[in-house]
Amino acid sequence: MRDKLLMAYRSIRERRTRSILTVLGIAVGIAAIVSLMSVGYGMEEAITGELTGYADFIGVFPAKITGTTYVELGSFTDRDLKDVQRIGGIKEFSAMTFDSAEVEYRNKRVPIFFISGDTKELESMYVEPVGLKEGRWLRENDYKGCVIGDRVANDYFDEVVHVNDKLIINGEKFIVVGVFEKASTLYASDIDPYIFLTLRATKEALQTDEINYIMVRVYDIEEAEEIAEEIKEAINDNHGLDDFANAMTMGSMIEMMGDVFNIIRGVLVGIAAIALVVASIGIMNTMLMSVMERTHEIGVMKAIGAKSSDVLSLFLLESSMVSLVGGVVGCVLGAVAAKVISLGAGTALGIEFGAVVKPEVLLGGMVVAMVVGVLAGFYPARKASRMSPVEAVRHE
Amino acid sequence: MIRTENLTKVYQMGDAEVYALHDVNLEIQEGEFIAIIGPSGSGKSTLLNMIGCLDTPTSGAVFIDGIDTGKLSENGLAEIRREKIGFIFQQFNLVHTLNALENVALPMFFAGVKRETRLKRAEELLANVGLGDRIYHKPSEMSGGQQQRVAIARALSNDPEVVIGDEPTGNVDTETGNTIIDILEGLNKEGRTVVVVTHDAEIAARVGRTKRMRDGRVLD
Structure with missing residues (x-):
């Protein structure tokens, strides 16, 4: 050989x-x-x-997801929210709004997506992993304060936006109270182009109370799939449809x-x-x-x-x-x-x-x-x- | 030792059938030194290739040591070539990537001889043909005569009973030719059967028996 x-x-x-x-x-x-x-x-x-760090999360959307398409079917009602909160095994519950608005800064107008929701929930989801570069996070009673993502601060306008600068969102003046760090992780990188508002601000200043995202945390990850099913059934019953709500556990997302x-x-x-x-x-x-x-x-x-x-x-x-x-x-x-x-x-x-x-x-x-x-x-x-x-x- | 029976080889050249060998009956005794002579195209080399088990006949048979070679498998033929026959070519046909020692050891390698044993024997064989100081030379670093002597050493590597030479002096000068004939004669004296095809009158004069060939037939 x-x-x-x-x-x-x-x-x-x-x-x-x-x-x-x-x-x-x-x-x-x-x-x-x-x-x-x-x-x-x-x-x-x-x-x-x-994502495994968020294994106890369930995301609920009023939308049909087939493959890669996402078709929004409407908004959740107050009754939906109450029914979901009544389901056993849920540790935390948070309703959010995802939408876009026209934002103006120093005479330049750009349509930007905003997220508004329970400030504590948003804090644990975004502020903890990403961190703030300037200022502070939103408080529940921030009526006209906002926190902006890195790209909103640096890329969207002719000049860099800092804390205490004023943005005009749908005609209403908001004060920037905080600016995010540039998101360096894949999952949270989508916050760079967003503006964060309190629920009160969206409702009163922007006059939308459309809740199109519910975030739920469960006590026991083992029960997540089961709870997701219950949430879906409860909301679908309210709307008289089979497929109005879509509840995804982080496990199924992974x-x-x-x-x-x-x-x-x-x-x-x-x-x-x-x-x-x-x-x-x-x-x-x-x-x-x-x-x-x-x-x-x-x-x-x-x-x-x-x-x-x-x-x-x-x-x-x-x-x-x-x-x-x-x-x-x-x-x-x-x-x-x-x-x-x-x-x-x-x-x-x-x-x-x-x-x-x-x-x-x-x-x-x-x-x-x-x-x-x-x-x-x-x-x-x-x-x-x-x-x-x-x-x-x-x-x- | 070697016997052919109505040995015939036919080549198809277009529509024509060409008889390279035509009913050749030849018997070579053990220990004989025989030269086959004849003009080019008379079938000498074809006969030699048959005896050397390099080629298969169209009809007829070749017996070596009583074995009908036509009945052997391809591996059986390879074994005969390896163990019983030493072939010397006009063009030397050494493997040019290997040095003299490795070329001589190659048949022993195919025979499964242990490395140390075969390198030692190859060295002895090369010394016997006067190339003891050239064992690590590649063929390209040697003269024609030296290469032919390496080829002779290689032919002897598995100690064959029969040595076959296809115009072994055809590509060397007269003096080297004489040395090679001396070596072949020596092999014959050791008791080996030697069969050569040649154009060389010198060889023909020195061997025990010559056979003349013409048009694929052996003349009496």
């Missing part, structure tokens, strides 16, 4: 440039798979890891995101697989050329007593060695690329996440490289082993 390895190594070295290019082909294919999967896992972990990530990963791996197919055609080509060039040598080996299986194993060994090296180089490149990509993407999107290079992904990469090597090497190797010695020897 040691000698066969040595012989295979020699003939690889003999065709150094071509071998290096082939190794590179495999390496790029494997690196693509490893890096894309690792970035995918990193993203998933960043998001679901964060699951849904898991599905989405599986699809994303599938697509990424599919793209990488194309690279790998190209690489394996490369190996096959290299090996076929090698067989053709060495027809004479194969003939000589057979003439001096090599069995077909000897020739087959020599050539298979050669292609496996090339792909093994390609696999190792690919895994290393892939792991490094994953770190670089996640760092770059994290900086560009302003979020913190690191690629997760799983050992099973590396192992899988190696296995794929070897399988590709053996499969792509098999046809040329068999061709070599089946040559008639006399014809092969005659070949110059």
Whole structure:
């Protein structure tokens, strides 16, 4: 075996440039798979890891969600809110409004989304993880105060908005009491473009009391699904519809995101697989050329007593060695690329996440490289082993 | 030792059938040194390839040591080539990526001989053909005569009973040719059967028996 390895190594070295290019082909294919999967896992972990901290949450919307479309069906009524609060097992309850309004600052008007709700609930959801850069958080009786996200402060207007500046929201003057830090986590990053108001402010100043989001926290996570069902039934009964309300536990959201990530990963791996197919055609080509060039040598080996299986194993060994090296180089490149990509993407999107290079992904990469090597090497190797010695020897 | 029975090889050239060998009946005794001579295209090399188990006949049979080679599997033929026959080619046919020592050890490698044993034996064989100081040279670093001597050492590596040479002096100068004939003669004196195909009158004059071929037939 040691000698066969040595012989295979020699003939690889003999065709150094071509071998290096082939190794590179495999390496790029494997690196693509490893890096894309690792970035995918990193993203998933960043998001679901964060969401797991909110595992006792149930979100209730008056909307139909199918796939990625969200169709809002109306507003929750006071009766809905009371009925939901009556359901057992609920620790905290908070009704919120999501809407958009026209906001003016120093003569520039922009439509901006706002969130209003129970200040304590919002605080635990957003202020704790993100933090305030300036000022303070809303108080329940802040009638005309608001807290703004990072992009509202820095990007939307010609000038940067600070605490104590005045914004005109739907014609009403509001004072900025606080400015959020730039959200650096994936989940909470959607607060950057928002304005936060108290419920009283939206009701009295903006004259909307549309409640289109209810947030519930349960005592026991195990009961979350059951409670979500009860909430849905109670609200649907009030509206006489089957599918007015949609109550999602954080668990099912994580699951849904898991599905989405599986699809994303599938697509990424599919793209990488194309690279790998190209690489394996490369190996096959290299090996076929090698067989053709060495027809004479194969003939000589057979003439001096090599069995077909000897020739087959020599050539298979050669292609496996090339792909093994390609696999190792690919895994290393892939792991490094994953770190670089996640760092770059994290900086560009302003979020913190690191690629997760799983050992099973590396192992899988190696296995794929070897399988590709053996499969792509098999046809040329068999061709070599089946040559008639006399014809092969005659070949110059 | 070697016997052919109505050995025939036909090549299809378009519509025409070309008889490279036509009912060849030849018997070579153990320990004999025989030269097969004849013009180009007379079928000498084809006959040699049949005897060397490199090629299969269209009809007829080749017996080596009493074994009908036509009944052997591909692996069986490989075994005969490896164990019973040493082949020397006109073009030397060394593996150019391997050095002299490794080339000589190659048949033993295919025979499954242990590394230490085969390298030691290869070294001895190379010393016997006067190349003891060239064992780590690649074929490209050696003259034609040296390469042919490596090829002879390789042919002997599994201690075959039969040595077959296809114009072994055809690609070397006269002096080297004489050395190679000396070596072959020595092998014959050790008791090996030696069969050569040659254009070389020198060889023909020195061997025990010559057989003339023409148009695929052995002449009496």
